[in-house]
Amino acid sequence: MPRSPSSPAFWRSPLRGPWFTSLLGVVLLVGITVMFVTGLLSYAAYNPNLAAVNDKTPDKGILGFYLFSWPTHPVWLYRLTQGVHVTLGITLIPVLLAKLWSVVPKLFALPPARSLAHAVERLSLLLLVGGALFEFVTGVLNIQLDYIFPGSFYTLHFYGAWVFIAAFVTHAVLRVPMALRNLGGMRRRGAWPEGADTERSGGQHAASPEGAAAVPGSSDTTTDGPGAPSGDRGSAADGPGPVSGSPGGSPGPASDRTGPASDRTSAAPEGPASAAGRPGPSAGTPGPHPGVSGAVPVEPGSLSDRSGPVPGDAGRAPGGGGAVSGGAAGGGGPGASAGAARGEERPRGGQDRVPGQSVPAPAAGEPARPEDELISPDPLPPTVSRRGAIAFVGGGSLLLAATTVGHSFDAPVRETALLAPHGGPEPGSGPGAFQINKTAASRGIDPKETGADAWRLVVAGNGRTVRLSRAQLQELPLHGSALPIACVEGWSTSDQAWRGVRLRDLAKLVGYDTGTAPDVVVESLQRAGAFRVAALRYNQVRDPLSLLALSVNGADLTPDHGYPARIIVPAAPGVLNTKWVSRMTFGAL
Structure with a gap:
């Protein structure tokens, strides 16, 4: 089905x-x-x-x-x-x-x-x-x-x-x-990132410190028994023998002390019981780990071959001996794990798997964990590790960043912004060769409207109205400002050298003092579109860098950059730097 x-x-x-x-x-x-x-x-x-x-x-x-x-x-x-x-x-x-x-x-x-x-x-x-x-x-x-x-x-x-x-x-x-x-x-748990989630996902389960079987001679076992000082790693718990190949019981190479998780968690010790009541290893018994004495190969049908707990058998050696040291919690009798003996709580949900599934069964009386809903009970064989998946996602993000961030800079960095409309080479050449969003043609600007004979700037406010030609504007005190253009689409230019009349000086023409110049509404010749009319706050009007620009980078504005006059204000979005200005009305808004 x-x-x-x-x-x-x-x-x-x-x-x-x-x-x-x-x-x-x-x-x-x-x-x-x-x-x-x-x-x-x-x-x-x-x-x-x-x-x-x-x-x-x-x-x-x-x-x-x-x-x-x-x-x-x-x-x-x-x-x-x-x-x-x-x-x-x-x-x-x-x-x-x-x-x-x-x-x-x-x-x-x-x-x-x-x-x-x-x-x-x-x-x-x-x-x-x-x-x-x-x-x-x-x-x-x-x-x-x-x-x-x-x-x-x-x-x-x-x-x-x-x-x-x-x-x-x-x-x-x-x-x-x-x-x-x-x-x-x-x-x-030391399972980050490569082994992350393996305790509840498909494949070998990572044993927790409380649930791991003691591996004779492994570096994960602390010796407290006779014949070895407390804290000496590398010998069997309570056992007599050092790690083979490691003089004096000192730890040998990592390859001699570690092995697959299934070998470490399910090997059944043999030999006489240790002083703690757990079966001790038989010295010299060959094991699955090179250089480790006392470890016993896992036989078919032993605990590690089962996908889930078997009643009455968890933690027991295959031969019916005592509980495996450090094995699954099985009560407080002889052979109970060190974690259980200390009264430590078993990890939530245990390390046991439901037979035929990869998600472990919750502990008795516990609800399913929300995070386990993400883990497949029947996963396919992995074709990439989690580390590889994270690298793939991170690589994609870095690629997008590298092919986008350049649109906030000038050439040659801008040419790397392959995915941005304002990436690539700068438009044209000369003083006006920097990015634009709206061309004069796209906004229906007729060259006849911007000619010297036709165009006039209307400045109104405080009950007065003044009309100025471009030539008359050029006779007023002109000032320079080095300011960038930045747009809502994220692209921007470096500082451009603008020159024109300060906005506060234009407010003075209709009776406002430069220190008390009010807000202003600016209108464009463009027929339609967002922000064809825009307002600037008084702090923007009074700033000495705010201009009605007539030229840029030493040359008159081009039609696409707003000829015959445009607004340029520091730190303002590009749409508030109105192009093809036709009227300015000063007054509190």
Whole structure:
């Protein structure tokens, strides 16, 4: 009968497990937190509370609680925050996909809700997966200039981010403690990362210190018996003989002291009982480990050949002798393990496997562990290790980062940004050979409108209106500013040498003192599009680096860079640096 996706046996990859999922989750916890913070900063950079023309989410309500006046310094602030936001988002795509793959069995698990807490977790998981896919897909499409969703990107991305982060926080509160325990537990057991999850996944189970059989002559056994000082490693517990080939009972080479887990945990000692009541090894008896005396080869039918516990037999030697030293907990009688004798608790769920399965049975009376839902009860043979899988995911992330981050720099680094629309060579040559997003032709700018005879800048405010030609603007005091261009898509340029009239000097033309210049609304000649009209806050107007630029890098602006005049403001998003300016209205907003 075909298995359904709701059956744990339907998902057969041996890679899924608590350690793999927990590691990816911790990486996403850090990365998505940084992305969310930089995304909030990006939204604040638009000064949405300043004017309706800047606010693409007028119904945000309490979600705008954190908004503040965006500063103008350092001048590279927006370039940094948005560059990190976009590049990190691209870099995390392989990690996100691997994480979703690792938990996909839980999306189909039945029943849908076992308790109220489980129902909350499942709902948060649904919103988390849906929100993550929506945010990453819309973000990537916007970066690639192929945004196809109905409605404004700013609106959908903003509200989608809050839905996603609410689910993310809920899921993190429920899962982060478990993830940290999983990672910490693997590290303490020495099974990290290659042997991670092997205690509950397919293949050989790693024995815990309490559940491991004492290996005569192994380096894992501490000698407390006669004939050896306390703490001397390398001799059998309570036994008389040193490790073969190691003079004086000192540890021999690692290859002489260790072997497969099945050999260490299931070999049955023979010979006279030790002083502690456990059977001791027979000196000189050949064993499976070279150089180790007293170890006995495992015979078919012995404990290590069984996939699960056998009643009345766990911890017994094949010949019916005493319990194996350090074996499965079997009571407090002679032969009980050292861990049991000390009253130590057996590891939750034990190390025993359900016959025919790879997931261990929980201890009596204990519920199934949530992390075990990720482990296949019938895994396929592994074709790659978990370390290899992590390397594959990490390599994919590094590749995406290396082919994206260059769009925040100039040539030659920009040419490495093969996956970014603003990567590759700089457009054209000369003073205007730096990146642009909107061309004059794409925005319907008619050269006749920008000619010397037709174009006039209208400056209004305080009950006054002034009209200025480009020639008249050039007669005003001109100043220079070295500022970058940074866009919401994550790309940016280095500092360009702009020259023009300070915004606060233009405010002075309509009666405002330069130190008290108010907010300003800037209008463009472009016919349509987001931020055709944009507002700047008073701190941006008063900054001496804020200009109505007429030239860049020693030459007049080109049409694509905003000729005849454009705004350039430090630390502002590119869309607020309005091109093809036609009107400026000063006044408190």
